[in-house]
Amino acid sequence: MPSPPWAQSGIGLQTHSSWVSLTGESSIGTIPGGCPSSTYAVGEEWWPSLLGQQRMPAHLYVEDRRIWLVATECNQMAERVCATDVLVDVRNVSKTFGQVKALNAVSLTIGANEIFGLLGPNGSGKTTMLRILATLLPPDSRSIRNSAEKVICRVAGHDLFTRSDEVRRTIGYVPQRDCLYGDLSAQDNLTFFSTAYDLADKPQRIGQLLRMAGLYERRNTLVSTFSGGMMKRLSIMCALAHEPPVLLLDEATVGLDAETRRGIWKILEELKTGRAIVVATHYINEAEEHCDRVALLIDGKVIDVGAPTELIGRYPPARNLEEAAAVIQEVHAAKRKNKE
Amino acid sequence: MKSLRTIARTRHIWTATLTEFKRIWNDKPSFIAYVLGGPVILATIIGFAAYRSPQPLEIAVFVNRSSPSPAGANDSTEQLIQDLGSSGVLSVAEVPSLDDGWNRLDQGDARAFVILEEGATGLEGVGVTLDISSNPMVQQAAYNALRDGLEKWSRDITFKRLIENGVPAEEAVQIASPLDLEWITNEHTHIKFFDSYASGSIVVVVLGFSVLYSCTAITSERSRGTIERLFVTPYTKTEIVAGKLIAQSVFAVLAAMLCVATLAIVHHVALDNIFLVMVIAGLVGINGVIIGLVISSFTYREAQSMLVAVVTFIGIIFLMGFIWPPESMHPVAKYISSAIPFTYATGAIRQLNLVGAGFSDVWQDFVILTGSVIVLAALATLILRREIR
Numbered sequence: 268m269p270s271p272p273w274a275q276s277g278i279g280l281q282t283h284s285s286w287v288s289l290t291g292e293s294s295i296g297t298i299p300g301g302c303p304s305s306t307y308a309v310g311e312e313w314w315p316s317l318l319g320q321q322r323m324p325a326h327l328y329v330e331d332r333r334i335w336l337v338a339t340e341c342n343q344m345a346e347r348v349c350a351t352d353v354l355v356d357v358r359n360v361s362k363t364f365g366q367v368k369a370l371n372a373v374s375l376t377i378g379a380n381e382i383f384g385l386l387g388p389n390g391s392g393k394t395t396m397l398r399i400l401a402t403l404l405p406p407d408s409r410s411i412r413n414s415a416e417k418v419i420c421r422v423a424g425h426d427l428f429t430r431s432d433e434v435r436r437t438i439g440y441v442p443q444r445d446c447l448y449g450d451l452s453a454q455d456n457l458t459f460f461s462t463a464y465d466l467a468d469k470p471q472r473i474g475q476l477l478r479m480a481g482l483y484e485r486r487n488t489l490v491s492t493f494s495g496g497m498m499k500r501l502s503i504m505c506a507l508a509h510e511p512p513v514l515l516l517d518e519a520t521v522g523l524d525a526e527t528r529r530g531i532w533k534i535l536e537e538l539k540t541g542r543a544i545v546v547a548t549h550y551i552n553e554a555e556e557h558c559d560r561v562a563l564l565i566d567g568k569v570i571d572v573g574a575p576t577e578l579i580g581r582y583p584p585a586r587n588l589e590e591a592a593a594v595i596q597e598v599h600a601a602k603r604k605n606k607e
Numbered sequence: 608m609k610s611l612r613t614i615a616r617t618r619h620i621w622t623a624t625l626t627e628f629k630r631i632w633n634d635k636p637s638f639i640a641y642v643l644g645g646p647v648i649l650a651t652i653i654g655f656a657a658y659r660s661p662q663p664l665e666i667a668v669f670v671n672r673s674s675p676s677p678a679g680a681n682d683s684t685e686q687l688i689q690d691l692g693s694s695g696v697l698s699v700a701e702v703p704s705l706d707d708g709w710n711r712l713d714q715g716d717a718r719a720f721v722i723l724e725e726g727a728t729g730l731e732g733v734g735v736t737l738d739i740s741s742n743p744m745v746q747q748a749a750y751n752a753l754r755d756g757l758e759k760w761s762r763d764i765t766f767k768r769l770i771e772n773g774v775p776a777e778e779a780v781q782i783a784s785p786l787d788l789e790w791i792t793n794e795h796t797h798i799k800f801f802d803s804y805a806s807g808s809i810v811v812v813v814l815g816f817s818v819l820y821s822c823t824a825i826t827s828e829r830s831r832g833t834i835e836r837l838f839v840t841p842y843t844k845t846e847i848v849a850g851k852l853i854a855q856s857v858f859a860v861l862a863a864m865l866c867v868a869t870l871a872i873v874h875h876v877a878l879d880n881i882f883l884v885m886v887i888a889g890l891v892g893i894n895g896v897i898i899g900l901v902i903s904s905f906t907y908r909e910a911q912s913m914l915v916a917v918v919t920f921i922g923i924i925f926l927m928g929f930i931w932p933p934e935s936m937h938p939v940a941k942y943i944s945s946a947i948p949f950t951y952a953t954g955a956i957r958q959l960n961l962v963g964a965g966f967s968d969v970w971q972d973f974v975i976l977t978g979s980v981i982v983l984a985a986l987a988t989l990i991l992r993r994e995i996r
Contacts, residue, residue, distance in 0.1 A: 398995060401839045405994070465615050
């Protein structure tokens with residue numbers, strides 16, 4: 268295949284006929300060649316360029332919104348290119364508690380502008396995954412058994428193994444419980460959590476968050492007097508004080524009534540622009556409705572990943588995500604039984 | 608860059624302190640129980656409960672009546688024995704011979720042996736065996752009672768002897784002087800028996816409240832889940848521990864001051880240097896808070912924290928020289944006792960309260976108490992794991 272002429276310099280991707288910059292605001296959805304985000308371009312050859320100087324042919328896999336550069340000599344470049352849009356990059360991450368393997372070589376890539384659902388039965392590893400991303404649990408050692416199993420865990424471009432302090436500045440975490448100080452007012456809670464980020468316009472930002480949560484009028488009320496929905500809204504706002512590019516939510520809507528749940532999802536959809544929102548949830552129907560992509564975890568392994576409509580299509584005769592998840596679980600259970 | 612980081616850290620600690628302060632303040636029932644009610648009520652109760660404690664020390668008295676003595680000397684001696692017995696400090700038994708007295712002392716039936724001589728040519732000798740108690744404060748109280756009694760006794764007998772020799776009563780009163788006794792202990796004259804216990808009580812009450820209150824400071828955040836959110840923020844472990852330590856220490860110092868004031872006002876405990884006593888009590892409170900935080904750093908449930916705190920608290924009371932003096936302890940226990948900062952606090956408060964010591968006498972105890980706060984704070988920060996399971 269003849270080398271194409273280099274159109275421009277900069278970080279970008281060179282095709283036979285065109286060159287597209289991947290710096291700045293470029294998104295994976297507008298990848299060269301006009302690949303729509305939901306189509307595959309597996310194995311197609313591209314010529315990535317870095318500053319218009321290197322010419323290294325590599326296989327670029329575009330699956331949904333994920334980019335993978337497979338040629339080993341291009342790994343470094345791939346990470347740099349991907350860093351513009353991929354906010355959560357997890358590869359071969361495991362976590363063991365004693366004899367229990369809570370996560371088993373999990374790989375996930377989550378980009379900006381998407382709500383990513385982590386689905387799975389109890390004990391499947393959803394919360395463990397979130398806690399690893401939130402720096403609350405260290406993943407198992409990044410020891411490499413062989414080069415193909417390199418352990419990578421990056422959040423917003425920061426290596427979780429070595430730069431956990433930077434990771435903390437780029438994530439917002441909403442735990443399963445509301446985790447607020449009931450003996451403080453809504454404003455005091457926001458003040459306390461936002462001070463950690465040394466915001467320049469803290470009072471303004473706090474006012475803005477209180478308004479967004481619909482709690483401005485009750486900003487001086489003790490949180491212990493709030494309803495479940497109010498607490499959850501405030502809990503999300505506490506995680507958003509520093510406008511993090513990655514928002515992690517553990518069972519964001521559990522224990523809330525239907526209307527409040529809808530309200531929470533509405534807030535999340537408003538927040539997803541420029542952000543990766545990762546939601547662990549039991550409510551599969553909600554994930555189908557609101558998540559751009561979901562991953563199904565069983566026994567600490569990612570069984571399948573994709574947009575809800577794709578997953579439904581992959582597991583006939585499933586008509587919705589809940590049925591698809593049931594099929595996946597059945598297949599997995601059968602496989603496990605056969606193994607045993 | 609470094610100075611910016613320092614400013615940010617200071618701001619973080621300040622916010623964490625203010626937040627913790629507000630939380631304690633907003634939790635009114637706990638605040639009232641911890642700062643206002645508890646220490647005052649406990650100090651009052653301890654004062655009344657230990658008012659006559661410990662029981663009077665047993666002493667044996669031998670009166671040598673073999674030599675001629677002035678008329679009425681016998682009555683004076685009887686009066687002395689009666690006075691000593693009713694002092695509330697000493698329980699007196701007269702023994703028939705010197706040997707009997709020494710035997711009683713050797714066998715532990717008596718803790719002091721007093722020999723009285725009603726000599727023909729005056730008071731020929733008054734011997735007091737000094738093995739009253741290994742606790743210097745109790746010794747002091749017993750000495751005071753003995754001294755007062757013996758001085759009165761010697762004055763009475765001298766007076767009677769002068770009358771017998773024809774000296775007019777008015778003149779005899781002028782001449783009669785008490786014995787020139789030499790006492791090894793200090794000259795503090797206002798010690799009540801409870802006072803030596805009151806000193807230790809300050810440490811016990813302040814330490815108890817501060818340890819038991821702060822031992823759940825981090826554990827309660829674990830059980831409520833707020834620690835999960837806190838660990839995800841850029842707040843460092845040092846900032847988290849420092850915020851809690853400073854805020855809770857303010858209340859601990861306030862509780863310590865109330866405790867000391869209660870003992871002084873309700874029980875009229877002899878307090879020679881109330882300011883220094885309050886400062887040491889405050890340091891005890893801060894040490895208690897940081898011990899609670901250490902416990903809270905490695906325990907995961909509130910019940911677990913309370914259990915560890917109670918065991919620690921009781922262990923400290925046993926070993927800090929409040930109940931049993933360090934010199935009577937097993938060598939291992941004595942060694943541990945010397946490593947507990949509260950042993951020094953108890954000693955310092957006793958010295959300040961009872962012996963009239965000043966800062967120059969207790970500065971080393973100050974250094975130890977301050978140093979232990981720094982060491983324990985570092986330990987709490989090290990132990991606290993930024994991990995949620």
